[in-house]
Amino acid sequence: MSNSTSAHFPNLSRRDWLRLTACGTLGISQSGWLAALADETAKSPDRKRSCILLWMTGGPSQTDTFDLKPGHANGGEVKPIDTSVPGIQISEHLPLLAQQMKHCAIVRSMSTKEGDHARATYLMRTGYLPQGPVQFPTIGSVWSKELGKAESELPNFVSVAPFRFLSPGAFGPGFLGPRHAPLVVGDGQPGGNTDYEKSLQVKNLAVGKDVAASETDARLDLLSGLETDFLKRNPGVTASSHRAAYLAAVRMMRSEAVKAFELTDETDALRDAYGRNQFGQGCLLARRLVERGVPFVEVSLNGVPGGAGGLGWDTHQGNFEGVKSLCGVLDPAWSTLLKDLKERGLLDSTLVIWMGEFGRTPNINAMKGRDHFPNAWSTVLCGGGIRGGQVVGKTSDDGMKVDDRPVATSDLLATACLALGIDPMKQNMSNVGRPVRVADPEASPIHNVLA
Amino acid sequence: MRILSLGRLTLCLFAVGAGLSTAGVFAEERDANDPVAALAKLIDQRIDERIAAEKGVAARPADDGEFLRRVYLDIAGKTPTVADLRDFLADESPDKRHKVVEELLDGPSYITNFAHFWRSVMIPEADSNPEVRFLLPAFEAWLRQRIKDNVPYDKLVREILEMTVDPRQAANPFQPQSGVNALSFYQAKQLKPENLAASTARMFLGIRIECAQCHDHPFDEWKQEQFWGYAAFFAGLNREQGGVQGLVNSILETLGPTQLEIPGKNKKVTPTYFDGTAAQLGFRDSPRRILADWMVGQENPYFTRTLANRLWGHFFGLGIVHPIDDFTLENPPSHPELLDDLAKGFAAQGHDVKFLIRAITSTRVYQRSSRQTDPTQENGRLFAKMALKGLTPEQIFDSIAQATGFFEQFANRNPMMMDGNSPRAEFLQTFENSRDSVTETQTTILQALSMMNGKFVEDATSLDNSATLSAVIEFPLMTNADRIETLYLAALGRPPSADELRRMEDYVKTGGPTGDWKRALGDIFWALLNSSEFLFNR
DSSP: OOOOOOTTSOOOOHHHHHHHHSTTHHHHHHTTOHHHHHHHHHHOTTOOOEEEEEEETTOOOSTTTTSOOTTSGGGTTOOEEEOSSTTOEEETTOHHHHTTGGGEEEEEEEOOOOOSHHHHHHHHHHSSOOBTTBOOOOHHHHHHHHHSOTTOSSOSEEEESOOOTTOGGGGSOGGGOGGGOOEEESOOOTTOOSOHHHHTSOTTOSOOTTSOHHHHHHHHHHHHHHHHHHHHHSOSHHHHHHHHHHHHHHHHHTOSGGGGGOGGGSOHHHHHHHOSSHHHHHHHHHHHHHHTTOOEEEEEEOOOTTSOOSOTTOOSSSHHHHHHHHHHHHHHHHHHHHHHHHHTTOGGGEEEEEEESOEEOSSOOTTSOOOEEOSSEEEEEEETTBOOSEEEOEEOTTSSSEEEOOBOHHHHHHHHHHHHTOOTTOEEEOTTSOEEESSOTTOOOOGGGBO | OOOOOGGGOOOBOOOOOSTTOOOOOBOOSOOTTOHHHHHHHHHHHHHHHHHHHTTOOOOOBOOHHHHHHHHIIIIISSOOOHHHHHHHHHOOOTTHHHHHHHHHHHSHHHHHHHHHHHHHHHOGGGGTOHHHHTTHHHHHHHHHHHHHTTOOHHHHHHHHHHOOOOGGGOOBTTBTTTTOSTHHHHHHTTTOHHHHHHHHHHHHHOOOOGGGGTSOOTTSSOOHHHHHHHHGGGTTEEEOTTOOTTOOSSEEEOOSSOOEEETTTTEEEOOBOTTSOBOOOOTTOOHHHHHHHHHHSTTOSSHHHHHHHHHHHHHHSSOSSSSTTOOBTTBOOSSHHHHHHHHHHHHHTTSOHHHHHHHHHTSTTTTBOSSOOSGGGGOGGGOSSOOOEEOOHHHHHHHHHHHHTOOOOGGGGOTTOOOTTSHHHHHHHHHOOOOSOGGGOOOOHHHHHHHHHOHHHHHHTSTTTOHHHHHHHHOTTOOHHHHHHHHHHHHHSSOOOHHHHHHHHHHHHHTGGGTOHHHHHHHHHHHHHHSHHHHEEO
16 A cells, blocks of 8 residues: 655654654754744854734724824824934834834835725735635735745744634635634733733643643554544545654644743843733733744734723724824834844844724824724835835825825735745645636835845 | 335445455445445446556455445544444444445535535635634535535526625624525635636636736637636626725626726626637626536536536545646646546436545445555556545644543634634644645654643643543453554554554553563553654555
8 A cells, every 4th residue: 555645644653653752852952042043043054034924903093103194184283203213204103113114115006995994904914815615825825925934833923912803714724624723812802901911822832731641642652543544544644644643742832932822931121011911911022933944923912901892903093092092002022023033133024014904094083083994004114125214205295195105905915925035926826726826916016125 | 315225226245354444345336326335336447457457456445444434534534433433343243334435425524524515615815814703603604504404516507606795695604594695605715706716616617817917828728818707697796986995895897798897907807608608698697606507507617527627636645637726738637538437437326426426436446555566656647556645723722622532612713713823723723734735744853842841742642631532441340452542543543554553552561661461561552653654644
């Protein structure tokens, strides 16, 4: 009988399995080298870039963050401040980020047409509009598939606190399948989560407290016997993916790299700088994961602890207080992330993207709120592969339309692909048997923001 | 409903193994007048001819345990209990497989399982759109009524296509009895002609025409104009502009010849069948009724074949045309004559879905083992062995619950419930996989962690919390071999092989690392629940 399996799943022998279960083999051989390795990967020219996506659930107001309109009624009460880059001004609520502006390229001319949370979220996070039965994967799945290694100790895609409810399809691996699904940590409920120390841990990573380590090994050994017999009877991808997932799970349970989730290893000063909240600590986690070779991490900002309780940046009412308190979480986390990456030599190899599903109306409604607005809004690209300290595009004085260089979703995502070193024209086979490209082939990347 | 005359079937015992492990029982000499037997025979013939032509070797017949678990999962959507299994294995009547199919088709789980099946086909949007999820209770209730009455498939489709779209019939989430009709289907498609066209073509005709919505279909003969010509059958439906999205409080329907403009083409089309013939519409005709006449009519080559292929795919994991909804020139059927036979037999029996289920499940092909005995069986399209079908998240949870004696309040099954903390909700979220191809389901790391270390499985395998485990341990007259066998039956629906039994008995005897035979049984149960075999319908 042939030992055929797909190219993705090397046939895992009983011995491979046992090697993992044999007490501590992995643990011992790996202790100590991680720090050295992290240092090496950061410097290696072969290293592909990693990506950290800061996802702003609900759609943040561009007028109160990156595209201020002082002197116009639409501008509202938020004041602009100078940044470390002469000529670029941003919101007074982002003073720390203003000091990092040399790493950032602000895109002020997003123009996307979708004003519904579900559809816009799907579009921004997959690069495509929903099309019948095609299950488009989220960019984290697509990009990490290109950037990651099959046998890494940690999953190639980690998602921190996703709020999936409005558009679940926009957060999953779609037609790429569960092998490219994110490892999800954190609590995605809006309103912020105070128990972040616990929720940022990987669920079910530790065996039950009643189960001794020797018992786990014995159980895995029993399981290994069952699996070997079963695979012999039923060779093929489906069954071996099960085994591969268990191997990856055990590998992670017993790896040194999983210490990425132990945020208490960091100094109090640094943890304070990121902000003692789920988003801030999520950004710190993102750095620790990227440092250990994880190619795609996303961190969602869905709300503020003790905040109004609405959905993140969906500030239909009380926009100005909402934006201010959200920026209070965003500003220290994001700016510390950039500084921290820079100090560790990781910023050149890490692309940081800031975006939500759309912007908000420049005009202010009767409830002092701003509504959904896809016509002219802002996103920000920073770090690896990006020529920072510049602004792309321009909106009109009232902010109602794009005056220069409209940027479609596909343009932005294709630009990010190029910054990461991914071929946007590469194809994946979809669930309907039609090939789908990494980015929409009609995209026109923003070449002048690329380093 | 048509009643099958069991008495006329002459069944012969193929082979009976020793003890619990009996081999398959098939209707070998069948009454040619029995349409179920006739079609089953034809299926076996067509499949076996091809296997022979390709110099393939068919797998062995499935044993009773394998068959029972399979047929329970396929028809009732859940695994059999240990008691069901023991009764079935002990039953010596030659037509017991036949009987169990009849019992399942008459039972309530067939109704709920197939209501869920059709709902997933008809309103797949609910898996990704929470707004649409509000429509499900009423729609599934409607489906359950229809399935309970075994309404013929053509009537069911007619009912959907022809229904008067009256906003007063709409489901109200706060009134459970309201809206038990097919209106949810129209609501889920937002009453848009292009959405209704794309989904009815896919569901009922196996045609994925939606690509032609924006341009001529790149891989097939479909032209943009054909798409919009078909969509024009639904053009009479109009929601007043400015209405609240998702609500249908203001629908207008125009009767008579309708027109629809192809967006951006400045060109209007009238209702036109896929073959290019324009529909003849009187001024009082509902275009949807005229479409229904054509849809279920005998001249339409797609309708019955699509249904036959869909059901085949449900029972075999792979369609004769695969993917299931993709009848194109580029994607030919693996067994074209067989597909025609199935379609003809189905139409001749009054579009009776249960007829096809009876015929399929009584074939040798369906009753083959999934265990591979020859490399030629790797080609799934030959149907020389049963495919491994991944369980759906619901089936996994319900099967663990069944296997371990877990009891959960029924209220949590309400699709409206957003309680993300119930064990079932948490579990379903972790196991939410692509449902498109059951033969290619894959396990994620979080799923593995949840099965290995999660509270649900931990409780299921702990001496204090697992009903099954404690029953096995405390029942006084059991030997270790009996105990191990019961755990195998509960988890895998089969007794252990001699080799497995020996290994497991040794493990219990030594007591595992803790030296405690009770804990050792818990370890075995853990391993069984974590095995690939448990997560597959095989």
